[in-house]
Amino acid sequence: MRVTRYAALLRGVNVGGRNRVSMAELRACLTGLGYLDVVTHLQSGNAVFTAAEGQPERVAAAVEGQLEDALGRRVAVTVRTAEELRTVVEGNPLAVSDPARFLVVFLSEPVSPGWLGEVDPAAFAPERMRATGREVYLDLPDGIHRAKLPKLVERRAPGTCTARNWNTVTRLAELAAAHTPGPASLSG
Numbered sequence: 001m002r003v004t005r006y007a008a009l010l011r012g013v014n015v016g017g018r019n020r021v022s023m024a025e026l027r028a029c030l031t032g033l034g035y036l037d038v039v040t041h042l043q044s045g046n047a048v049f050t051a052a053e054g055q056p057e058r059v060a061a062a063v064e065g066q067l068e069d070a071l072g073r074r075v076a077v078t079v080r081t082a083e084e085l086r087t088v089v090e091g092n093p094l095a096v097s098d099p100a101r102f103l104v105v106f107l108s109e110p111v112s113p114g115w116l117g118e119v120d121p122a123a124f125a126p127e128r129m130r131a132t133g134r135e136v137y138l139d140l141p142d143g144i145h146r147a148k149l150p151k152l153v154e155r156r157a158p159g160t161c162t163a164r165n166w167n168t169v170t171r172l173a174e175l176a177a178a179h180t181p182g183p184a185s186l187s188g
Contacts, residue, residue: 002053003036003138005176008063009106010075019073021045029066034146039175043074046150046168048082048175056081057108076160078106089173093130094137099166101143103150105136108159115156118138124149138163 008030014023021042026047030038056079063077077173080088086138090102096102099179111131121129127149128139136157144165154161164172 002093003050004053005037005050006056006059007049007082007085007172007176008045008047008049008060008166009078009080009162010047010067011078011160011171013075015046019075021067021071021073021075023047024069026067029070030063032070032108033062033066033185041171041175042168044168046172048172049088056084060108062087065144076108076162078108078160078162080106082173085169085173085176088135089170091132092137093132094128094139095142097139098172102139102166103138103144103163103168104142104166105138105150105153105157106159107134107136107157110134111136111158115158117156119156120154121149129153136161142181178187 007175010021010026013019024044026040027038028044030047030049033051035051037049038049040047042068050102060062060077060079064075067073068077110133115131127147130137136153137151138153140149144150150163
């Protein structure tokens with residue numbers, strides 16, 4: 001059986017004391033699905049793991065279902081393969097001046113050419129934005145908390161979305177690449 005290394009990004013957990021999911025609970029949920037080599041990163045709902053090769057959307061649905069069954073919480077989950085994360089990092093179309101003020105918004109569906117409608121992203125300067133497929137890159141030189149583009153992207157995003165700063169994105173890509181699985185057998 002072929003296996004793949006994945007990263008799961010949980011939306012809106014452990015923010016302001018709401019929707020609490022400990023990383024131990026997250027690891028238990030992932031191992032309960034039979035996933036291997038589970039590693040969590042930070043307290044904001046990031047995990048890297050190995051699972052039977054399949055569509056990331058199906059893996060996301062399995063993780064969402066397990067979180068709801070085990071913890072009684074509905075949490076949107078976005079999943080990318082290690083290869084997809086590598087492409088996100090290598091394909092970044094913007095310069096990163098401050099990794100803590102640079103976000104990647106991970107979308108569940110790709111953006112269409114007219115997804116912003118009549119909105120002119122230049123009107124948000126000095127904030128900058130570029131969309132490629134299922135990711136939107138945001139450079140927010142005045143800081144994330146005062147930024148206007150993340151709210152715009154969230155309102156107009158197709159499907160669900162979740163954002164991570166550049167430090168987290170690159171670290172998740174490193175964690176996913178650190179263990180490149182080959183054929184193996186998974187239980188569950």
